Amino acid sequence: MRAARLIKMVLLLQSRPSMTGAELARELEVSERTVARDVLSLSEAGIPVYADRGRTGGYRLVGGYRTRLTGLGRSEAEALFLSGVPSALRELGLADAASAARLKVSAALLPELRDAATGAAQRFHLDAPGWYQTPSTPELLPAIAEALWDDRVLTARYGRKGTEVDRVLEPYGLVLKAGVWYLVARADGGDGGRGRQEPQGRREGHRVYRVDRFRSAAVGEDRFIRDPDFDLPAFWAERAAQFARSILREEVTVRLTPAGARQLPHVTDRVAAREALDAASDPDDEGRITVVLAVESPDVAYSQLLGLGPEAEVLAPPGLRTRFAEAARRTHALYE
Numbered sequence: 001m002r003a004a005r006l007i008k009m010v011l012l013l014q015s016r017p018s019m020t021g022a023e024l025a026r027e028l029e030v031s032e033r034t035v036a037r038d039v040l041s042l043s044e045a046g047i048p049v050y051a052d053r054g055r056t057g058g059y060r061l062v063g064g065y066r067t068r069l070t071g072l073g074r075s076e077a078e079a080l081f082l083s084g085v086p087s088a089l090r091e092l093g094l095a096d097a098a099s100a101a102r103l104k105v106s107a108a109l110l111p112e113l114r115d116a117a118t119g120a121a122q123r124f125h126l127d128a129p130g131w132y133q134t135p136s137t138p139e140l141l142p143a144i145a146e147a148l149w150d151d152r153v154l155t156a157r158y159g160r161k162g163t164e165v166d167r168v169l170e171p172y173g174l175v176l177k178a179g180v181w182y183l184v185a186r187a188d189g190g191d192g193g194r195g196r197q198e199p200q201g202r203r204e205g206h207r208v209y210r211v212d213r214f215r216s217a218a219v220g221e222d223r224f225i226r227d228p229d230f231d232l233p234a235f236w237a238e239r240a241a242q243f244a245r246s247i248l249r250e251e252v253t254v255r256l257t258p259a260g261a262r263q264l265p266h267v268t269d270r271v272a273a274r275e276a277l278d279a280a281s282d283p284d285d286e287g288r289i290t291v292v293l294a295v296e297s298p299d300v301a302y303s304q305l306l307g308l309g310p311e312a313e314v315l316a317p318p319g320l321r322t323r324f325a326e327a328a329r330r331t332h333a334l335y336e
Contacts, residue, residue, distance in 0.1 A: 002038075005030070009038055010047060010061075018052065018060035035059075088176050093142040130178040138181055138211040146219050147171050153220040154185070159213045170224040172206060173232040177240075181211035184235060206230070208239060241271075248272055248294035252301045253316040255290045256280075260311030268293065268304045290315070298323075 005028055012027055013019060021032040028035065039059055042049045048062040089095045147154040148171040156167050169185040176182075186206050248269060256264060261280075265273040276291040283289050295301040298320045305312050306327065314321045 006038055006042060009035075010042065013049065013059060013061045014065070018058040020058040024059065091137045091141050091181070092145045092174075094145075136212070138214070140214045140217040141174075141181055141211050143217045143219055144171060144183055144211060144214070145174060147217075148174060148183075150219075151223045151226050153222045153224055154217055155220055156217040157215040158209060159215055164215055169209075170226075172226070172230055173235075174211070175208075175232070175236050183209045183211055183214075184232060185209060206235060244269060244271060247296045250295050250297060250301075252293050252295055252298070252305075252314060252320060253290065254293055254305065255288050255313040255315055256308075257311045258287050260308050261289060261291075263308055263311060264291075264293075267307045268295070268301075288313075 008028060009024060012024065019027075021035050024035045025032045028038075030038075039049050039051065048065050049059055050062045051057065051059055144154065144156075146152075152171075154169045154171050156169055157164050158167055167187050169183075169187055171183060171185045173184040174181060175184065184206055254260075261277060264277065272294040276293040277289075280289040280291045293301070295304070298317065301314075302320060302323055305314060306324070314324045
């Protein structure tokens with residue numbers, strides 16, 4: 001987009017003494033002729049871009065010109081990266097910072113480009129919560145986010161399995177998954193991780209906590225040293241995959257028609273369905289295959305596979321097969 005390209009050109013020239021047309025063209029992925037036209041547009045809009053002639057010439061900003069884009073504060077810049085999730089901004093207590101950041105960006109844009117933010121907001125929106133649930137904001141989320149932004153130790157009480165436990169945590173990241181907030185943190189042996197080497201076994205690895213299960217959370221004065229190699233997206237992807245596998249503790253054997261095989265990934269866990277189909281038996285004379293499917297429990301398997309109707313025949317375990325046979329009899333009675 002031309003608006004973004006013009007902004008990037010100004011920032012490039014602001015960060016370097018001068019740049020040749022070829023260098024700008026390479027950075028902006030356009031032709032040198034387009035660079036010349038963009039420079040002319042910037043000059044007409046009042047941006048003091050000057051062209052030096054000759055073999056060693058190029059483009060530069062005159063008189064120490066600085067765009068106001070760099071006037072963003074830390075919290076405003078951080079909030080701007082989250083501005084596509086307005087509900088998350090409100091829950092983290094960053095709505096005002098994001099609003100101020102957007103105003104500064106708008107003020108720095110060329111007059112004909114100042115509707116860009118509104119135009120984008122009216123075309124793209126991320127709705128984080130899942131369907132059929134009322135999203136709620138955990139009361140302690142702003143305090144936890146405050147500790148997270150500043151790498152401060154968090155002293156918390158957490159509800160788990162009917163009991164409450166006290167934890168001293170090093171907050172590494174917050175994740176919003178289907179409308180539920182999760183904290184990724186490292187539990188410490190007692191000193192808050194203030195840069196000292198821990199004895200073997202005293203510091204736990206990174207763990208995941210549901211924010212709505214915290215009963216109290218106090219931001220400490222001490223800062224911890226963040227592991228520079230920690231990758232939040234990679235950690236979350238791995239942990240989510242582990243969780244999905246961990247709940248699939250049982251197996252059912254199912255004979256599927258070709259239509260049932262196509263529909264299986266849509267009614268049960270997609271990864272489990274794909275693994276089962278990849279290891280399926282050869283088709284029988286009627287084109288049906290037999291698969292061994294990992295499931296959470298027989299009850300969950302019953303509710304999922306029932307949607308396949310006559311395209312699936314449960315072979316094992318016997319108790320689940322009996323439930324399907326009874327469901328078939330009752331359904332037949334209804335339509336007889």
